Amino acid sequence: MNRFRSRSTFIAFVAITSIAMLVSIAPAQESDWSAGLSAVKITPERPVPLAGYAARIKPSESVDQDIYATALALKDAQDHRAVLVTLDLCTMPANVGRAMRDRIMEKTRLDSAHVVLSVSHSHSAPVVSLASSDGTPTPNIEYTKWLIERASEAAEQAIAKLAPAKLSWGWGVADFVMNRRQFTDRGIILGVNPLGSVDRTVPVLRIDSADGKLRGVLFGYACHNTTNSSRSLAVSGDYAGYAKVYVRQQFPDAIPLFMMGCGGDANPYPRDGDQGSQPNVKYAPIHGEELGKEVCRVLGTKLQPVRGPLNCAEETSQLPLETPDETALEKLTKTGDSLIKPMAQQMLDMLKRGQTLNKSHAAPVCVWQFGKDLTVVQLPDEVVSGYARDVADAVGPLRLWVAAYCNQVTGYIPTRTILREGGYESRGLYDGIGWFSAGVEEMLTNVARDTAIKAGRDAYKSEGTKR
Numbered sequence: 001m002n003r004f005r006s007r008s009t010f011i012a013f014v015a016i017t018s019i020a021m022l023v024s025i026a027p028a029q030e031s032d033w034s035a036g037l038s039a040v041k042i043t044p045e046r047p048v049p050l051a052g053y054a055a056r057i058k059p060s061e062s063v064d065q066d067i068y069a070t071a072l073a074l075k076d077a078q079d080h081r082a083v084l085v086t087l088d089l090c091t092m093p094a095n096v097g098r099a100m101r102d103r104i105m106e107k108t109r110l111d112s113a114h115v116v117l118s119v120s121h122s123h124s125a126p127v128v129s130l131a132s133s134d135g136t137p138t139p140n141i142e143y144t145k146w147l148i149e150r151a152s153e154a155a156e157q158a159i160a161k162l163a164p165a166k167l168s169w170g171w172g173v174a175d176f177v178m179n180r181r182q183f184t185d186r187g188i189i190l191g192v193n194p195l196g197s198v199d200r201t202v203p204v205l206r207i208d209s210a211d212g213k214l215r216g217v218l219f220g221y222a223c224h225n226t227t228n229s230s231r232s233l234a235v236s237g238d239y240a241g242y243a244k245v246y247v248r249q250q251f252p253d254a255i256p257l258f259m260m261g262c263g264g265d266a267n268p269y270p271r272d273g274d275q276g277s278q279p280n281v282k283y284a285p286i287h288g289e290e291l292g293k294e295v296c297r298v299l300g301t302k303l304q305p306v307r308g309p310l311n312c313a314e315e316t317s318q319l320p321l322e323t324p325d326e327t328a329l330e331k332l333t334k335t336g337d338s339l340i341k342p343m344a345q346q347m348l349d350m351l352k353r354g355q356t357l358n359k360s361h362a363a364p365v366c367v368w369q370f371g372k373d374l375t376v377v378q379l380p381d382e383v384v385s386g387y388a389r390d391v392a393d394a395v396g397p398l399r400l401w402v403a404a405y406c407n408q409v410t411g412y413i414p415t416r417t418i419l420r421e422g423g424y425e426s427r428g429l430y431d432g433i434g435w436f437s438a439g440v441e442e443m444l445t446n447v448a449r450d451t452a453i454k455a456g457r458d459a460y461k462s463e464g465t466k467r
């Protein structure tokens with residue numbers, strides 16, 4: 001009896017010790033997460049100026065589809081929290097992006113690296129502006145103030161809905177993205193270049209409840225939301241909005257979110273504008289269905305588990321701008337192309353008033369590192385497709401998702417090659433004054449790498465070509 005008791009005590013001791021060891025050495029699980037999702041409508045309640053196409057002079061006349069601020073809140077086993085708010089919008093001036101993030105930080109008590117905005121760059125969405133002097137020709141201040149509140153409500157609601165979840169990820173491919181830098185006798189125009197670079201990846205993050213029901217899906221694509229032409233005066237999320245509608249039709253209980261990739265030099269193909277400038281919406285639902293179908297196909301495959309912990313880092317890069325002297329600017333006001341001429345004149349006027357030209361453009365770079373399983377790099381502004389490869393080269397291509405159009409959308413960030421070639425994407429800032437110098441590519445890539453390392457990515461292990 002004694003012997004039996006002592007043996008059972010020993011077995012119990014071994015069992016307890018084993019459990020304790022299991023607890024202390026157990027690797028993070030994909031089920032160690034909590035997630036919360038919410039979608040808040042940001043469709044304007046009255047006609048507003050639409051952003052993106054300079055040719056548009058009239059405000060919105062109708063609503064083709066509602067637009068949303070859609071939020072994903074995450075919490076890991078150590079209570080690290082973060083919230084992503086994706087927006088069916090076109091641009092995001094730096095001061096508005098900052099004000100929106102500050103409002104969300106105030107409401108959620110998260111710090112800046114843990115609050116990220118993602119802008120879909122829909123050209124059928126309202127102008128966003130808090131001041132007429134920020135370079136936006138048609139301010140839309142009342143809408144913008146309302147928008148900031150709606151976006152912060154979305155973040156707050158997502159955090160309030162945090163519930164046990166499992167995360168996993170994978171990627172697919174969609175084919176309607178097209179490099180738009182067409183070489184012609186007149187120089188590089190906004191057209192169709194089948195030889196040019198694009199990123200056709202469709203990254204997919206799957207969010208399941210603890211019992212395995214799909215609750216949300218975050219997906220990306222690196223392509224301008226410019227399927228609808230400038231003749232259309234209807235509010236819409238463009239192809240990304242239609243892709244979300246498609247996913248929602250297949251999974252009515254799940255909330256889809258779209259995060260734009262490095263598509264600064266990429267348009268959908270074809271576009272409504274390619275077909276004789278018809279004002280009606282034709283191709284956006286077709287592209288949206290193609291993207292949505294691919295997202296759903298990926299959801300049906302065996303995805304890779306995404307475990308914690310979640311580490312978020314943010315660094316502000318100071319991207320170098322050209323600072324030409326008066327003689328060079330005088331020359332550009334006469335010989336520059338139609339994009340450079342007015343900016344050169346503005347810069348010349350500044351110098352004549354005794355002001356100095358900006359030497360750099362502040363651009364926040366965020367990285368969310370999910371354990372050893374996934375790195376999400378969130379670049380700002382209209383980053384062109386070459387950066388998807390640059391960042392993969394800098395940090396290694398595996399378990400990597402490179403997004404752009406995050407936190408601010410204030411101008412094009414070109415590569416060294418695009419700066420040499422010229423064309424629309426070399427034009428610089430539309431939400432400020434200046435254009436980039438050749439060091440921009442190396443600097444942004446280096447800041448992305450450093451921020452990824454700060455967030456915990458082991459950037460120096462390139463493990464072959466499989467993702």
Ligand SMILES: [Zn+2]
Binds near residue numbers: 382
């Ligand atoms: Zn653009």
